Structure formats: C-alpha cells, structure tokens
Amino acid sequence: MGEPIKTYEMPEITNQRAFQIYEVQGKTIQSKTYPHETTRPHRHRYYEVCVFVNGAGRHDIDFESHVIHSNSVHFLSPGQVHLISRENDYHGYLMVFSRDFFALEAYHEDPLFQMPFFNNPTLIPILNLDPADFNELLVLILQIRKEYLQWNGFTSDILRNYLQIFLIKCKQYYMSYFAEQNKTMDPHFSLVQQFNALLEQRYKQVHQVQDYANLMGLSPANLNKYVRNITGFTAGEIILDRLMLQAKRYLIYTDLSNKQIAYQLNYQDPSYFSRIFKRKTGFSPSDFRRIENEKYQH
Known part of the structure; x- marks a missing residue:
C-alpha cells in the first residue's frame, strides 16, 4: 500500500x-x-x-x-x-x-x-x-x-x-x-445548510434521518422533502453518501482494515458495511483500495 x-x-x-x-x-x-x-x-x-x-x-x-x-x-x-x-x-x-x-x-x-x-x-x-x-x-x-x-x-x-x-x-x-x-434563493435553502452542518459534525455517530429531523425540530418526511427539493436527493441518500466518502478516505489514506473502518463509521456489522459500499461504488472495499492506490502510485 x-x-x-x-x-x-x-x-x-x-x-x-x-x-x-x-x-x-x-x-x-x-x-x-x-x-x-x-x-x-x-x-x-x-x-x-x-x-x-x-x-x-x-x-x-x-x-x-x-x-x-x-x-x-x-x-x-x-x-x-x-x-x-x-x-x-x-x-x-x-x-x-x-x-x-x-x-x-x-x-x-x-x-x-x-x-x-x-x-x-x-x-x-x-x-x-x-x-x-x-x-x-x-x-x-x-x-x-x-x-x-x-x-x-x-x-x-x-x-x-x-x-x-x-x-x-x-x-x-x-x-x-x-x-x-x-436553488440558493429557495426559502428552505438555509434549512438544508443547517442539515449539512449537522451531518458534517455527527455523521459517524448518527445515521438515521429521524435523528437529524429531531435535532432540527422537523418530521422526517419534511426533512426529506426539503432536502430533495434543494439537492435532488433524500436526506437518507445524503447521509449515506457522506459515510461512503469517509470510507473511501479511510481506504486510500489509512491502513485500517475493512472491519476497523466499519467500526469507525459506527457500522456494527462489517459485512453489512461492505455490501453497502459495493452497492454504492460498484467495488468491494478491498478492490476499491487496490484500484485507487494503483492510480495514485502512477
């Protein structure tokens, strides 16, 4: 590596x-x-x-x-x-x-x-x-x-x-x-900014839309609606994308094992984490690490 x-x-x-x-x-x-x-x-x-x-x-x-x-x-x-x-x-x-x-x-x-x-x-x-x-x-x-x-x-x-x-x-x-x-002039744009700020601070510990909605005093349905209207994605998709970005960083720039990365991101089942990662990226965590490291070494 x-x-x-x-x-x-x-x-x-x-x-x-x-x-x-x-x-x-x-x-x-x-x-x-x-x-x-x-x-x-x-x-x-x-x-x-x-x-x-x-x-x-x-x-x-x-x-x-x-x-x-x-x-x-x-x-x-x-x-x-x-x-x-x-x-x-x-x-x-x-x-x-x-x-x-x-x-x-x-x-x-x-x-x-x-x-x-x-x-x-x-x-x-x-x-x-x-x-x-x-x-x-x-x-x-x-x-x-x-x-x-x-x-x-x-x-x-x-x-x-x-x-x-x-x-x-x-x-x-x-x-x-x-x-x-x-949609920066949309009245809900600042609310989505608030969601992004909360996500950046808590994504490793908090994975559920319900929890972010509670922190913001909203229903999960409304949070999803506002986030989708501004970004084109649901709040759940944004949360998962942020987790997968951090997983990519760990895979390329640390020596942590797949299991250790799963635990770092608060996935208690490493095999579930690997399945989610492959579904989102098209690669297993190990294959992603190998391919990206070969790219950077060249």
Whole structure:
C-alpha cells in the first residue's frame, strides 16, 4: 500500500500564523514558510482558499478532478483530501486560516458553516467568475496581502475583517451564479445548510434521518422533502453518501482494515458495511483500495 495520507496542522499558534497568504507562480510554492509539501494528496485541519488568477492545471478534491480555470476560487474545508497539479504558467494566491481565527468573536453558531462552499458535501466548492466579478475579489486579495506583509499590532483584526468581507462577497457571487442550479434563493435553502452542518459534525455517530429531523425540530418526511427539493436527493441518500466518502478516505489514506473502518463509521456489522459500499461504488472495499492506490502510485 502507498504512503498514508498526511494531515497538516496550522504552524505553531501565533496571531500571525493563524492566517497566512501566499502568492504562487509556476508549478511549486516557493515560500519556505508554507506548512507542507504538496506533491501527494493531503488534507488540512484548517481552511484554505485558492484564488486562481491564471488557471493552469488540475485540482483533485475528494476523488473528483476539476480543471483549474482562470478567474476562479476554490474552497477547501478541514478534512477534505485534495491535490493541486499546477502548470508552468500558473499564477494565483493561497489563503490559509484556522477556524478559531475566523470565528474568534462568534459566540453562537460557527459562521463558516453558513458559507455554502465550506463544510458542504452536496455543493461543489468552486466558483468560476467572469473577469469583472473576479477583479473585485482580486482587489481584496491584494489588500489582504499588503496588510499581511506589513504585520503590526492591528493586523490580526484587520485581516479577520477583510477575510469576512472576502468570504461574504464569495457567498454573494456563489448564490447568484448558482441560484437556479442549486436553488440558493429557495426559502428552505438555509434549512438544508443547517442539515449539512449537522451531518458534517455527527455523521459517524448518527445515521438515521429521524435523528437529524429531531435535532432540527422537523418530521422526517419534511426533512426529506426539503432536502430533495434543494439537492435532488433524500436526506437518507445524503447521509449515506457522506459515510461512503469517509470510507473511501479511510481506504486510500489509512491502513485500517475493512472491519476497523466499519467500526469507525459506527457500522456494527462489517459485512453489512461492505455490501453497502459495493452497492454504492460498484467495488468491494478491498478492490476499491487496490484500484485507487494503483492510480495514485502512477
């Protein structure tokens, strides 16, 4: 089996390092302060925003491959497995930040779970913009980088507020660009976002639609109806897809056995887990692990 997936932490906690921004030109990141190598699929415990000025290459996110377009923004949440393959004429910026840095002043709900492109297994975390809209975001990026490079006692607060403005603008564009496709203007869209946030936090322990409906003060029938209307899938299908995604991650990026993976995901019967996995993917867990590892080794 290949080398297990690496999970990268933010560097040692300082106000400065709880947020970082890098300019990237060409195939590799030249900065010595960047927290990790990027030649193999990996994941982070922090958030990452990839701003592509000149798109050249491919971005693999959780077993889906995406062409990198110019004037685009890709959003990565903690735990997502990804790999950016850049070409020589690539140019862009990377912002990385911890959950605590962004949500320092949030006393109730986590504001990052209100962004449709973060922590959301049902929506693509990619925003391809027209040049005029992208330029508005690029102006913010350049101002953020300017503040970052002249760090002083006020910089953390300034960056936190700039980051909030940047992400809210991205949310505005995301909901505008995908309003019809993802029904972001539907009155139940925020409710489905709440379901996604609960799912991301509890999917290993909670598998039943009834339990999520109870947490949200809804009937299972209504939860299924609202989720299907927005996503095209029932709540039960979304739950199962999230479990199978985590199973794929375990199979490719850990040495856990099929039985151990089943227990990690709260399946008490490993043979039942294997049957469900094969029904959803077309492969047994062992075959999936072998085929995907051969792909990454090449």
